[in-house]
Amino acid sequence: MEALRMKGIIKDFGSTRALDQADLVVKKGEIHSLLGENGAGKTTLMKILYGMYEPNQGEIFINGNKVVINSPKEAMNLGINMVFQHFMLIPNLSVTENIILGQEETKLGVLSYKEARKKVMQLSEQLGLKVRPDMRVADIPVGEKQRVEILKALYRGADLLILDEPTAVLTPQEVKELFKVLKALKENGKTIIIITHKLKETMAVADNVTVLRNGKTQGIIAASEATPEILAQMMVGRSVILEAVKEDVNKGRVLLETKDLTLGKKLKKINLQVQQGQILGIAGVEGNGQTELLETLLGLETATSGSIYLNNTDVTQKAVKERLKIGLGFIAEDRNDRGLVNGFSIWQNSVLGYQDRYQKNGILNMQKIYVASRQIVSNYQVKVENIFSKTSSLSGGNAQKLLVGRVFYHDPEVLIIAHPTRGVDVGAIEYLHNEILQLRKKGKAILLVSADLDEVRQLSDRIAVLYEGKIVMEGNTSDFTEEALGIYMAGGDLVNREVVLS
Amino acid sequence: MLEQILNSEAFFLTMALLASTLRMATPLGLAAMGAVYSERAGVVNLGLEGLMLVGAFFGVLGSYLTGNAWLGVLLAVISGGVLAFLLALVTLRYKANHVVAGVALNLLSLGLTSVLLVAIWGNRGKSADVEGIYPVNIPFLSDIPVLGEIFFRQSPFFYLLIILMVISWFLFYRTKWGLRLRAIGENPAAVDSLGIPVNTYKYIAVIAGGMLAALGGAYLSLGELSLFGRNMVSGRGYIALAANILGNWNPVGVVLSSLLFGFANAVEMNLQLYGWPTQFVQMIPYVVTIFVLGGLVRKVEAPKALGEHFDRGDTHV
Numbered sequence: 014m015e016a017l018r019m020k021g022i023i024k025d026f027g028s029t030r031a032l033d034q035a036d037l038v039v040k041k042g043e044i045h046s047l048l049g050e051n052g053a054g055k056t057t058l059m060k061i062l063y064g065m066y067e068p069n070q071g072e073i074f075i076n077g078n079k080v081v082i083n084s085p086k087e088a089m090n091l092g093i094n095m096v097f098q099h100f101m102l103i104p105n106l107s108v109t110e111n112i113i114l115g116q117e118e119t120k121l122g123v124l125s126y127k128e129a130r131k132k133v134m135q136l137s138e139q140l141g142l143k144v145r146p147d148m149r150v151a152d153i154p155v156g157e158k159q160r161v162e163i164l165k166a167l168y169r170g171a172d173l174l175i176l177d178e179p180t181a182v183l184t185p186q187e188v189k190e191l192f193k194v195l196k197a198l199k200e201n202g203k204t205i206i207i208i209t210h211k212l213k214e215t216m217a218v219a220d221n222v223t224v225l226r227n228g229k230t231q232g233i234i235a236a237s238e239a240t241p242e243i244l245a246q247m248m249v250g251r252s253v254i255l256e257a258v259k260e261d262v263n264k265g266r267v268l269l270e271t272k273d274l275t276l277g278k279k280l281k282k283i284n285l286q287v288q289q290g291q292i293l294g295i296a297g298v299e300g301n302g303q304t305e306l307l308e309t310l311l312g313l314e315t316a317t318s319g320s321i322y323l324n325n326t327d328v329t330q331k332a333v334k335e336r337l338k339i340g341l342g343f344i345a346e347d348r349n350d351r352g353l354v355n356g357f358s359i360w361q362n363s364v365l366g367y368q369d370r371y372q373k374n375g376i377l378n379m380q381k382i383y384v385a386s387r388q389i390v391s392n393y394q395v396k397v398e399n400i401f402s403k404t405s406s407l408s409g410g411n412a413q414k415l416l417v418g419r420v421f422y423h424d425p426e427v428l429i430i431a432h433p434t435r436g437v438d439v440g441a442i443e444y445l446h447n448e449i450l451q452l453r454k455k456g457k458a459i460l461l462v463s464a465d466l467d468e469v470r471q472l473s474d475r476i477a478v479l480y481e482g483k484i485v486m487e488g489n490t491s492d493f494t495e496e497a498l499g500i501y502m503a504g505g506d507l508v509n510r511e512v513v514l515s
Numbered sequence: 516m517l518e519q520i521l522n523s524e525a526f527f528l529t530m531a532l533l534a535s536t537l538r539m540a541t542p543l544g545l546a547a548m549g550a551v552y553s554e555r556a557g558v559v560n561l562g563l564e565g566l567m568l569v570g571a572f573f574g575v576l577g578s579y580l581t582g583n584a585w586l587g588v589l590l591a592v593i594s595g596g597v598l599a600f601l602l603a604l605v606t607l608r609y610k611a612n613h614v615v616a617g618v619a620l621n622l623l624s625l626g627l628t629s630v631l632l633v634a635i636w637g638n639r640g641k642s643a644d645v646e647g648i649y650p651v652n653i654p655f656l657s658d659i660p661v662l663g664e665i666f667f668r669q670s671p672f673f674y675l676l677i678i679l680m681v682i683s684w685f686l687f688y689r690t691k692w693g694l695r696l697r698a699i700g701e702n703p704a705a706v707d708s709l710g711i712p713v714n715t716y717k718y719i720a721v722i723a724g725g726m727l728a729a730l731g732g733a734y735l736s737l738g739e740l741s742l743f744g745r746n747m748v749s750g751r752g753y754i755a756l757a758a759n760i761l762g763n764w765n766p767v768g769v770v771l772s773s774l775l776f777g778f779a780n781a782v783e784m785n786l787q788l789y790g791w792p793t794q795f796v797q798m799i800p801y802v803v804t805i806f807v808l809g810g811l812v813r814k815v816e817a818p819k820a821l822g823e824h825f826d827r828g829d830t831h832v
């Protein structure tokens with residue numbers, strides 16, 4: 014039986030067509046994966062279903078009946094609920110308050126908090142969604158927040174649950190837990206749609222997969238008949254090499270080294286070494302000191318104690334500019350925040366931070382800049398009209414290529430690369446991974462920070478796990494299984510298998 | 516022994532100081548309570564000063580026109596509501612910067628009341644004397660020694676403040692409306708995604724806040740002087756905003772912090788009586804404000820979405 018049919022959905026934002034005749038059919042009681050690259054229109058399609066956007070054209074059927082959904086409230090009344098990628102929780106309120114918000118029961122105008130709490134607990138136990146009802150949401154870990162979101166949806170009597178990139182923020186163990194929960198919900202007759210761009214997870218949990226590309230439905234396929242290669246091809250429109258080939262490279266001198274690097278309470282005695290031709294991956298759940306490590310290495314923060322050596326020079330007290338001169342290249346965590354100035358033209362962003370190399374007596378050599386910018390754009394496959402266009406007009410993948418291109422073009426010896434493929438589509442990921450491996454081959458020393466565990470494992474020669482500002486484990490990539498990494502990342506150790514998840 | 520203490524001059528002075536602390540705290544508390552409403556809904560209310568001024572003016576005007584001070588209070592509250600609606604309109608609908616809109620509101624109020632002052636009473640400085648609202652001794656309670664004198668021989672505005680404090684606390688922390696409002700100030704997009712009409716709540720809260728601030732203003736004119744003087748609020752709106760912050764956007768907290776600022780005011784008044792240099796002494800409440808805001812308020816937590824504009828469907832960052 015059909016729980017949902019969306020037919021011929023068209024949605025324009027200004028002059029861009031986000032959805033172009035998109036179709037989606039979901040059976041009752043299944044887990045359906047809506048797969049596609051960033052910008053393929055997955056979230057837009059689901060926001061239309063959830064009543065947040067109005068489609069320009071197209072029809073929606075719920076349980077075979079045609080419906081028009083004008084607001085989230087109407088969607089909820091139809092039993093549709095959505096858990097957003099950025100959690101829609103109120104940090105200052107308790108778990109129970111968050112769950113009942115909008116569905117509060119009152120007695121003579123007074124909130125029936127105790128009854129609500131009881132109901133929440135019942136629901137939580139019934140479905141194995143462990144939450145602590147009286148905690149402030151600000152004080153609970155990400156995995157629990159997600160369970161709160163799911164409970165919130167179920168509390169509203171959701172039959173059709175939409176999850177937008179639910180695994181983006183979870184550790185591998187939490188992902189497993191989540192999948193268990195989703196399967197339990199399925200047993201209970203709920204229909205689930207997960208929006209994702211991750212092939213592995215789609216294969217692991219979904220019954221059927223609908224692939225979206227450029228706003229068009231590419232097809233629907235049973236997960237049992239799919240392979241990652243087939244799905245990737247449907248997503249990108251050509252065959253993609255999913256796993257970058259890592260050649261053996263001779264290691265050279267140590268180019269980047271930290272000794273007992275400490276930053277307040279955020280970083281505790283970090284000792285790292287990166288050799289020429291080596292990629293050191295930093296694994297860890299976000300918020301365990303990655304940002305601080307990156308900023309201290311770049312020089313935005315000054316270490317409280319300990320030291321940093323770049324090519325055998327002590328740079329602990331040196332300014333950012335000097336570090337860049339010594340040969341540090343930096344790809345920022347958040348390209349919009351630290352990497353690129355969105356209001357600038359492409360050519361301006363192409364040399365940002367390296368202006369010194371293009372000036373004489375304080376006057377920029379425009380010819381030289383244009384030449385460099387054109388080379389960056391063509392060498393690093395940035396799809397752009399011309400170098401005078403605004404950077405803000407670039408898609409996520411292209412903006413990332415521009416940022417990476419700028420840093421790589423200026424030939425750094427030591428590279429600090431953070432989340433190189435965040436918000437980037439499969440095609441561009443393939444490309445960026447190859448570029449990084451090329452640099453490794455050229456004998457550069459590379460420190461890679463990424464929240465994507467697969468990425469860290471694929472690219473790195475060695476992996477260090479950061480947990481609460483400490484390196485809790487370091488070793489060759491081949492020494493770690495995915496499961497082991499996950500346990501270290503969650504602050505557990507392998508001997509006791511003790512994982513502090515909640 | 517007890518008799519001796521009760522009759523000593525020091526005791527008398529302390530009593531006077533405490534009683535005037537409550538008097539000074541009343542307008543601050545009412546206005547700060549108003550700020551709680553609007554800021555919990557995410558709208559910065561820098562217009563408190565203007566809202567109080569308008570309340571002070573229309574309170575007197577109402578009393579002048581009807582001869583009934585309480586009808587004056589009613590007019591004050593209505594005027595505050597109307598002005599706050601204007602603030603809500605420009606910030607919520609036309610997405611004006613909250614701070615700029617608040618400052619504009621203050622300038623508008625000062626101009627409006629000054630012009631009307633001349634137009635109605637033909638005087639640049641002050642209005643005619645009108646029927647005011649006078650302290651009320653609560654039967655029995657006011658006879659309790661010491662406490663009765665401090666707490667139960669106050670202006671009706673003070674009793675109103677305490678009642679409003681209790682009601683507001685209950686509203687914010689025990690009702691559906693309050694839960695939603697607190698949530699809106701933290702993350703309006705989330706609340707919207709639950710199908711709750713965010714902007715309706717915001718309008719109501721801002722208007723209610725304006726009414727409360729105007730009530731505080733009416734106390735200044737009707738409760739203390741029985742006349743309106745040009746720019747008579749003279750910065751109390753800003754102090755009330757500080758009291759709101761120090762009170763952690765909590766109805767009970769703002770009354771307590773208003774008492775602190777009221778105490779500074781009372782000390783100022785008393786020191787003036789004892790011949791301390793006026794210019795210096797008058798600084799006291801403002802200096803206290805600066806120190807409190809600079810030093811003590813690190814622990815408080817403002818509503819996360821305070822001052823931000825909210826657009827429908829803005830959920831995806």
